[in-house]
Amino acid sequence: MLVLVINSGSSSLKYQVRDVAAGSVLTEGLIEKIGMGNGGDGDGEIVGPRDHAEALEQVDAAIHQELGDLELAAVGHRVVHGGERFAEPVLIDNEITRAIERLNPLAPLHNPANVLGIRAITKKWPEMPQVAVFDTAFHRTLPEHAWRYAVPGELYTDHGIRRYGFHGTSHEYVTRRAAALLDLPVEEFDGVIAHLGNGASVTAIRGGHSVDTSMGFTPLEGLVMGTRSGDLDPSILVFLGRAGWTPEDIDTMLNRESGLKGLAGNNDMRSVVEAAEAGDAKAATALAVTSYRLAKYIGGYHVAVGGAKALVFTAGIGENSHQFRALVAEKLGALGIQLHAGLNAERSKEPRVISTLQSAIPVLVVPTDEERAIAEATAAVVSSVHA
Ligand code: AMP
Numbered sequence: 001m002l003v004l005v006i007n008s009g010s011s012s013l014k015y016q017v018r019d020v021a022a023g024s025v026l027t028e029g030l031i032e033k034i035g036m037g038n039g040g041d042g043d044g045e046i047v048g049p050r051d052h053a054e055a056l057e058q059v060d061a062a063i064h065q066e067l068g069d070l071e072l073a074a075v076g077h078r079v080v081h082g083g084e085r086f087a088e089p090v091l092i093d094n095e096i097t098r099a100i101e102r103l104n105p106l107a108p109l110h111n112p113a114n115v116l117g118i119r120a121i122t123k124k125w126p127e128m129p130q131v132a133v134f135d136t137a138f139h140r141t142l143p144e145h146a147w148r149y150a151v152p153g154e155l156y157t158d159h160g161i162r163r164y165g166f167h168g169t170s171h172e173y174v175t176r177r178a179a180a181l182l183d184l185p186v187e188e189f190d191g192v193i194a195h196l197g198n199g200a201s202v203t204a205i206r207g208g209h210s211v212d213t214s215m216g217f218t219p220l221e222g223l224v225m226g227t228r229s230g231d232l233d234p235s236i237l238v239f240l241g242r243a244g245w246t247p248e249d250i251d252t253m254l255n256r257e258s259g260l261k262g263l264a265g266n267n268d269m270r271s272v273v274e275a276a277e278a279g280d281a282k283a284a285t286a287l288a289v290t291s292y293r294l295a296k297y298i299g300g301y302h303v304a305v306g307g308a309k310a311l312v313f314t315a316g317i318g319e320n321s322h323q324f325r326a327l328v329a330e331k332l333g334a335l336g337i338q339l340h341a342g343l344n345a346e347r348s349k350e351p352r353v354i355s356t357l358q359s360a361i362p363v364l365v366v367p368t369d370e371e372r373a374i375a376e377a378t379a380a381v382v383s384s385v386h387a
Contacts, residue, residue: 001020001021001073001074001380001382001383002014002016002018002019002020002026002070002071002072002073002074002093003018003020003072003073003075003076003375003378003379004033004059004063004074004076005017005075005076005078005371005374005375006070006075006076006077006078006117006121007077007078007371008052008059008077008078008110008113008114008116008117008118009110009113010034010035010110010112011032011033011035011036011048012030012032012033012034013030013052013055013059013117014028014029014030015028015029015030015031015059015063016028016236016371016375017063017067017070017072018371018372018375020375020376020378020379023343023372025066026066026067026070027062027063027066027297027377028371029059030107030254031049031055031058031059032048033048033049034048034049034050034051034052034054034055035048035049035050035051036048041264048331051091051116051120051121052113052116052119052219053120053123053124055119055120056120056124057124057321060124063281066380072114072128072352073129073379073382074128074130074300074344074382075121075125075128075131075378076089076128076130076131076133076170076373076374076377077087077092077109077114077118077130077132077133077143078102078114078115078133078135078169078370078374078380079114079132079133079134079135080110080114080134080135080136080234081100081103081107081110081134081135081136081164082103082105082113082132082134082140083103083105083106083136083160083164083324084137084140084160085099086099086132086134086136086137086140086333087113087137087141087378088137089131089132089133089134089378089380089381090131090132090133090139090381091098091129091130091381091385092118092122092130092131095116095273096132097118097119097122098112099227100114100118100132101115104216105160106160107218108259109280110209114132118130118132119235119386120356121292121307121363123199126378129344129382129385131156131377131378133374133377133378133380134168134169135166135167135168136164136167136168137205137211138165138168138169138170138171138172138203138210139164139165139166139168139210140249141209141210141211142211142212142213144164144208145209145359146161146162146163146211146212146304147162147163147330148163149161149162149163149216152218155219155320157163161217162217163213163216163217164215165201165203165210165213165215165216166199166201166213166215167195167199167201167203167213167215167219168210168220168368169204169373169374169377170195170314170315170368170373171193171195171201171205171210171213172210172373173193173369173372173373174193174312174314174368175189175191175193175205175208175312176208176364177378178191178193178274178310178312178351178364179208180213181352181353181364181366182309182310182364183363184206184309186208187207187208187307188207188208189205189207189208190205190206190207190305190306190307190308190309191205191213191242191305191308191309191310191311191361192204192205192298192302192305192310192311192312193205193312193314194294194298194311194312194328195314195315195316195318195368196313196314196315196316196317196318196321196324197226197315197316197317198226198227198242198267198293198316199219199225199226199228199387200222200224200225200226200294200315200317201213201214201215201219201222201225202214202222202223202294202298202301203306204301204304204305204308205305206304206305206306209276209303211305212304213303214230214264214297217281217346220254222297223293223294223297224231224258224260224263224289224290224293224294226259226261226267226268226269227255227256227258227259227260227261227262227267228254228255228258228259228260229254229258229262230259230293232236232254237246237250237305239265239376242387244384255284257317259290260272260286260290260380262291263285263290264280264283264285264286265281265282265381266283268383269316269317269321270321272286273321273324275322277323281329286329287319287324288327290324291324291327291331292326292331294368295328297371298311298328298332298335299332299334302335306309306370308361309361309362310361310362310364311332311337311361311363311364312363312364312365312366313325313354313363313364313365314364314366314367315318315366315368316363317366318365319368320347322329322344324340325339325354325363325365326342328337329344329363335360335361336359336360336361337359337360337361337363338355338358338359339354339355339356339357339359340354340356341362342356348365348366350367351364351367352363354364
């Protein structure tokens with residue numbers, strides 16, 4: 001079964017064509033600057049597709065140039081916000097598209113773009129089965145004590161202000177692979193998954209389900225990330241508001257200028273590690289703050305799951321930065337966690353154990369693959385509908 005996976009942003013469209021049975025990528029690409037240009041006519045400097053429909057024409061042309069004639073079985077969309085309704089991937093129809101659109105206020109940068117991608121496909125290939133795979137869905141199992149903010153109830157009932165969690169597709173995929181690596185049925189997997197990319201979140205898994213996660217109402221809460229601050233005292237925002245900062249100023253500062261970038265001047269973990277090793281004090285502080293925050297979460301989530309059976313690292317930093325993993329692990333001595341220096345330093349694309357035999361629980365590195373998870377979920381939904 002060939003599935004086109006679409007990750008539609010406001011001005012970009014990322015795609016992959018996947019052979020689900022083989023687990024392989026046949027072709028992939030990225031269309032950028034959507035709606036920023038003049039579609040190629042005139043002499044404007046920026047050339048980009050006019051809209052998502054035109055971007056999809058480019059994707060179609062690129063796929064056919066690369067692969068010749070082929071029959072796509074379905075399209076799987078990464079959709080950021082599924083709100084409280086969507087706990088699983090769903091087959092898209094007009095009602096579902098409108099439901100995703102109604103969630104726009106909760107994810108104003110992402111859901112409108114996801115809907116544009118869905119509508120472009122619906123227009124071009126009206127008969128094509130489309131499936132929405134939500135970033136929030138895996139966290140629909142959070143118990144109320146984990147998703148409630150301690151604020152007046154109307155904020156939840158009137159505005160939907162609660163913790164939703166994100167990166168769910170990755171956390172679920174990595175949970176399944178980690179359980180398999182440990183030879184455990186996924187229902188028996190209790191553990192902590194640290195997805196550390198430019199965006200980063202950590203999830204507490206009990207019985208294979210998400211029971212807490214560090215991102216909240218938006219992806220800003222929780223860990224120190226590439227350019228996001230993660231947790232801070234909300235009074236800082238009030239203070240800045242009174243000092244004349246606009247909501248947009250505050251939003252930009254917290255989402256784009258903070259995190260590693262705010263602390264070390266660079267949001268790339270490789271550069272921050274190199275700078276710290278070369279003696280840069282700001283970079284060293286950035287690593288200390290970032291690893292300490294994560295270690296605190298891991299300790300808390302060890303409690304949340306009633307004793308983790310494994311700690312799992314994934315995504316760009318989690319999979320590749322042995323230095324950062326070591327910094328986190330050295331703060332987890334109280335949990336009896338012990339990395340094996342040699343195994344930790346090894347480079348590999350395979351899921352693997354990087355702790356010593358004496359470590360109280362195994363520490364794993366499990367590469368994530370969100371597109372693969374979306375393609376598999378899409379194929380499963382389409383097959384179940386046709387069954
Ligand atoms: P992601 O968002 O999952 O693509 O992850 C991006 C982050 O992973 C950036 O901070 C990169 O610096 C980091 N990263 C990618 N490759 C490496 C590497 N080989 N060593 C250290 N960090 C890496």
